[in-house]
Every structure is written in structure tokens, then in C-alpha cells.
Amino acid sequence: MATRIVVDPITRIEGHLRIEAEVKGGKISNAYSSGTMVRGLEIILRGRDPRDAWAFTERVCGVCTTVHALTSVRTVENALGIVVPPNAELVRNLMFCAQYLQDHVVHFYQLHALDWVDVVSALKADPKKAAQIAQSLSNWPKNTPGYFSDVQKRIEKLVKSGQLGIFANGYWGHPAYKLPPEVNLIGVVHYLDALDWQKEIIKVHTIFGGKNPHPNYLVGGVPASININGSTAINSERLAFVAELIDNATEFVEQVYIPDLLAVASYYMDWFSIGGGLKNYLAYGDLPTNGYNDPSHFKLQRGAILNRNLSEVLEVKGDDPDQVREYVTHSWYKYKAGNKKSLPPWEGETDLNYTGPKPPYKHLNFADKYSWLKTPRWKNHPMEVGPLARMLVAYASGNDDVKEVVNEALGKLKAPVTALFSTLGRTAARGLETKLIAHWMKGFYNDLVKNIKNGETRMFNDEKWDPSTWPKEAKGVGLSEAPRGALAHWIIIKDRKIEQYQLVVPSTWNASPRDANGKRSAYESSLLNTPMADPQKPLELLRTIHSFDPCIACAVHLYDPEGKQVNKISVI
């Protein structure tokens, strides 16, 4: 007899996600993932100036801020044939790296750690012993008995006050928590340190883009100018600021994040064989070193892996209408050609069509439609995207940097490479990627300084800025890697305005409902066989879902071919 459970809201994520699952014999036997919020940004984009699209799409997500803006400017540049100056590419890379560092660290500590770390158990820890363990893992100067003891007292007071705030009604004492009290205390201390740290690295966005969240981007380059003899543009003070931010961030990643990740992982080795899910992985690749139009020189490779075959990386093309296509069989939209067809993004059509139960409801109807997420497929295969997919594609492509950090970490944990195909493998891949990104970031910084030294200061290509230089009609696609995985936008520009805009987003790949052939996407697939000690307290379910770092506001989108033309310039 199966027990049916509902987890809604899934917390510690971006957006609104609902999971329904059946538990049989202590394991999840079936699962359904539903995105329960929609905004309709693609309708809103119609008829607007393509140069403004980055700002609209950036607001798709404020957690992975920047990623849609970057993808959008690439998409418009692709449509109009704009090549940005080398320094603009470097600044975009620096902003990309800053985003990854902040986002991945916040994911590990603020969004994921409480799945592994028992806050209440940390109160029983011996702070001296905890500090000793922490010191044995790294040279982080704050790992002292006094500091650990202070934090422990602080948490104790919080618990005693009866107002536990964000820790209220957590799964404390759950049998699936395995860390000793001292390691739990290390986790809690660094939770607070990470919260304090994360607001620093994003200052790279503030320097180049004016603010964070949601820094500014620009079609044709970046908005900031370089003038090393000026008082207000990017000068030596600004550059030194960036360098310091990178160094401090690298230190935190190496001295706190990675040691914590490995320490926690060593107590949960069974999770290297739980939650693997799909066997197909997709990465668009990113971090150009020779311009965006040369993917062979990306730091992170582009490609697809099927059936976990690491000896073959398949070619991925964003402009091939037979590769990326979307179904709406189980999504609250309708296609003119019927429910069973898939469509490529440039021809994408969607009609908002809620057919679910009238709220308030207890359960969704899974035989029918049950999510605001569409279901994307690559050559009709369900694909996992994200840090694990990126690391696997890069590993299989022979990326030496990636092979080195992956092999080193697996060696420390005495785990085979197949261990990566799991919940914990996904979490580990994210950490290892962060370490690489920190190192690459310093390289991009050095390249920028070298260019400036050589007199190259251009940040913007104005050739196609004026819409009168554009063709009557143009089509573009922009590919990127958001922290949560492969991200792409498609655009059709007609008469200098957006005719069509489509986004296929990482969490849409991972969190989508079943396709026309009944195939599960990544969340639904990875939850199968997840052990559940107590179905009413879904801690283990949260572990696997959080290992993907869900971002549901991103994942939900729509385009309405019958949609009214957007207003316009009628204000005067």
C-alpha cells in the first residue's frame, strides 16, 4: 500500500514548487513535480525594443540574477551579427564568475545545508573539539574554539527563546541526519559566515553593472567604460577592488566551502548511490576565451551525453529546430497541432490553459495537465542540466582543469567516478565547479588588466546600436550556462521590434512534468527509490530536490500567439 505525500511549498528554493510522491516500502515509488506560478513574460516582451529585452528577462530570476540578461544580449547580438569587444567579453565573464561564486555558496549553506546539518544537534557539540576538526580541514582563521562557542550560545538562546524563526519546525532529530554534533556545529557556524560573506563577492556586479541584484547589461558590450586616468570610469581603484574581491572569495571557497562539502559528504556516502535519475546530460558551455562565437575555446564545454556514456560527447546546436523542442502534454497550455506534438522555440506557441482542479485543492490530476512548466526535450530525450551535467560534459571532453579537481575530490572520498550520478554527486559537482570558477576568474581579471596595459580599452561596439541599421527581419539564439544549467533564449526581430521571444530555462529541463511519451524529467526521475524514514517528514525528498537547486520562477514561461500587441509609446 503506497502512502501519498504532498510537499507544497518546497522551501529554500526560488519560486513555487510542489512535489507529490507515493511512498511504498520506505521508498519513493512515484513522483510528480509541479510549478505552481506563472507570470507570462514572453507575452509581455512582444512588440518591445530588443535592446531592452535583457532588463525584462533579467527579472525572470533575482537569485540567479544576471544570467538571463547575459543570455538575452547574446541572443540579440546573434540576431543582429554584433561582436562585442574583448574587454566586454572579459567583464561579462567576471560578472558570470561572481554570480556563480555567490549563488553556489548560498545554495550550499542557506538552501541545502539544513538537509544535512542538524541545527539542534549542534547545541550538544564541544566547541573546542569542533574547532579542532575544522582546523584539521583548513587554515580558515575564524575556526577557533571561542568563536565556535559564541555561535553555539547564540543559537542556544534562539532555541530557548521559543521563537526559532527560520529554524522553527525543522526536521531536527530526524534519523536521516548523520553528522556528529561537532560537524553540525561547524555547519551552523559557516552558515552564518557564508551569509555574511555572500554580500561581498557580488560587489563585482556593482562595480561593472551599478547594482546587485539585477546589474545592468548592454547589447553590444557592457555599460561601464574604462579610463585609468579618470575619476568615475573603471580605473585603478575599481580594478584593485575587483582583485581583492576575487582573492577573498577564492579563500572562502577553498578554506570553508570545499572542506565543509567534503566533510559532510564523508558522513553521507550512501547518498552517492541515491537520486541519480536520468542518464542523459546537456550543457551549452560557457566562459568564452576567444569570443562567444567560438565555443571550441570555452572554459566549460558544450555537448550532450546519452546513457552516461562518457566516451562520447554529442554536438549540440541551438539553431537546429530538431534538437531543442518543447511539449505541453502535461502543462497548462494548449498547442494548435494538439497535445502530443512538440515545437521548437522559434515556432513555439502557447496558450495559457489552466485545466487543474479549482483551488483550494488537495491533489493535482496527473493523468492530465499538472504544471505551469513546459517539457523540453533534446532530440526527444529528457536531459539533466546543471553543475553535474557541466562537469560531466567537460570531463568527457577532456577538460584538464575539470578532470584534475574531479579526480582529486573523488580520490579523497575514495569514490568511483560513477558516484557522481547521484544526489550527493550533484552537490559535489557544484562545489568543485565553484573552485574552478574562482581560479578562472582571476585569469579573466589578469587578461583584462593586460589588455588595458596594452591600450585596449573598448567596452562597446556601437555599429548596430541604431535600429535603422538593422535588417527588416532577424532571428537569433543565445546559449549560456546559468548556475542551475543550460539556458537559452530565442528571438525573432521584425521591423525593429520583438516579434517572438522564447526562453528554455534550466529548471524547466529538470523540474518539468512528463512528456507525450510518458517519460519523466530529472526531478521526477531522481526521486524514484529515495528512502523515506518517515513519509510525513520529507527530509530525504528535500535533499534530492535541493541537489538540483530549483529555480521555478525561471522555469515557467509562456508565449501566446493570439496575445495582444504590447501597448507602446502612447504615454505622450
Added chain:
Amino acid sequence: MIDNPQSIYEKMREQGYSRRDFLRFCSYIAAAAGINATGLSTVVKALETKPRPPVIWLHYQECTCCSESFIRASHPVVADIILDKISLDYSELLQAAAGVQAEEVLSETIKKYRGQYLMTVEGSIPTNNGGVYCTIAGRTSLDRVKEIAEGAKAIIAWGSCASWGCVQSANPNPTGATPVHKIITNKPIIRVPGCPPIADVMAGVIVYLLAFDRLPELDHFGRPMSFYSKRVHDSCYRRPYYDAGLFVESFDDGSAKKGHCLYKTGCKGPVTYNSCGIIRWNNGVSYCIQSGHPCIGCTEENFWNNEPFYQHLSSFPGFGIETTADTIGATVGGIAVAGIAAHAIATNIRKRKTIGENASHNAHDDNDTKPADKQEGGE
């Protein structure tokens, strides 16, 4: 009530802060909240005696940029407020519990602290088609927000989504995205617009409520005067170039490298009320204009419908003299000036209110808002 409510002063003492640290903290938050030196003793007294107020932080149609901004609050002691000085009982972004366990905490707070909790909302609420475009735990956000607001002491509408509707309410607003004040009309609502709002502005608003237990002085749109009474244009360090008629004509041109005024690249600073030029972003590092991009007016109603961002809507005469900000406004879009004028008048007649008093005041304000007023972000 809580069994042993602790004041902020007591909490700080327990954490090893001295009285001197505490006073320094008070003076910082007083400054952050725009309180002058004579008001400092009030802050000190308030923080010595107040228990931690429960906060319910709701997410609806949003992108979480407001929460992300909030956790960037720059002063370390202010960051501690999140964990130690308020009790953040419900936050889908940060709370440990999910599903049933999260819902239990929510209903317990609503019941136990009825009339005492602060409800903060991030995101707009879809109203088309019965509100099916956002559901949580099987219920519509429309349904939930009304229930939770019922027992709230006051409401903060974080960001432009909750304050105006923001990007999802841009034309043609497919889901009927609606700001909080159009749904909840019987509670005091502080609107803190911006996409997102500046972290220290968000912290400053919380701190004000904590210290004084009343609403900060608000403008006609319900925005705190401390942070929204000046146009970005008036506090912009590039303003002298505007006055001198020195403009960036194209990104990265010679004028851009010298930091001249961005008006001609579409800057909406002259019709945007925010503290960007004063507080700046991420602990004072920069703001949009300083980093070379024109202001897009993200604190103003309807700013998404006021694009294209990179141009003003028609040619305009008369650069280079002090009075032109409004003159240009009058030429380019008379509506904007009407909005600003209405704004100024409303500001002058508005009185500070105490939480719990005149609960319908905000609703009344909204009804007063003429269509012309609402075009303030427009040109």
C-alpha cells in the same frame, strides 16, 4: 505572547556586546532610518525594551530579488537583525521546514501573534481566472494573502512587484498581476519599491518599525520619505554635467569615459524617486549611473511600459540650465510633471501615522490617486 520575550539590548548583551556597542548600533540604525541626533535616545530606549516581533515573509509572483537584496544588507549588526532581532517565522527562501511543517509554523504564528506580526510581501498577486496563476499548498495567493493580512499589525510591500505590479503587470498583464494595496485595503501598508529595493533601505525600514513601533513618514504613494523623497537626478553626482550641458551621446564615447550626464542615453533619473545617489548600492560601492548605465526608473509605477529605456520619447529643447529637469518633463511628457506636482502637494499634507491607527488611511490614499498621479514614472 512569547514566554520570555527578550529585548534587543538583552540579546546583544548575551551575545557579548557591550553597552557601548549597543549605543553605537543604535546610532547606526538611527542614521539608517534618517533620525537625527535628538531622536537617538528614543531609539536606544525602544531597542532596550522591545521583544522580537514575528515576521511573515510571503512570496508570490516575483523573482526573489527583494529577498536577495535584503540579505545583502551591509552593516554586520543589521545583518544580525535578520536572525536575532526579528523572528522570521515564515520565509519560503530561508526556512528549514517545508510543506506541512512550513504551513504549521505559518498558521501557528497567525494564531498566536494575531494583531502583532508584521506581514511582508514580495511579489504581485495574480487575480485573473480566480487567481490560479499562483498557488501555494493548493490555495491561491489571492486567498492566502487576504487571510494572512487579516491578523497583521502592518504590511510591508517589498519591491516594485508588491508595490506596483512590476514586470508581470506590464502590458498586456496576462495574469492580472496586482499589487498588495489593491487587494488589502484595511491595513497600513508601507511600499518599498525598486527592482529590487536597495538592501540598506529595506533594513532601514525594518529598523524604523522596530525602534518606533509606528510607520515611518510616508509620501502620497506610501513610500518612506527617508528614502523616496528625492529624485535620483537631484542627488546624482553627475548632475553638474547636466547643468553644464555635457552629455554622453553614445555608450563608451569620450564623454562616457569622463563620466558626463547620461540623460541623452535615456536616463530616467529626473522622474525617479530613490536613494541611489545617496546611499548607493551594496554598501555604497556604486549605482547604475556611476557604472555607466542610465537609470531605468525601477522604483516608479509602470516603468516597464515607459521603455524604450535608451531614449526619451521625443526630442526636447533647452539643455544646460538648472530649471530644465521639470521644463523638459513638461515638454516631453506633461503627465510626469502633473505627477510630480501632485506628489509634492500630497507629501506636504501627509501626516505620520501610528501602526494600528487609521487603518483605512492607505486605502483612502489609493482611492485618491488620480490616473495622472500614477504616471509619475512616465515621461
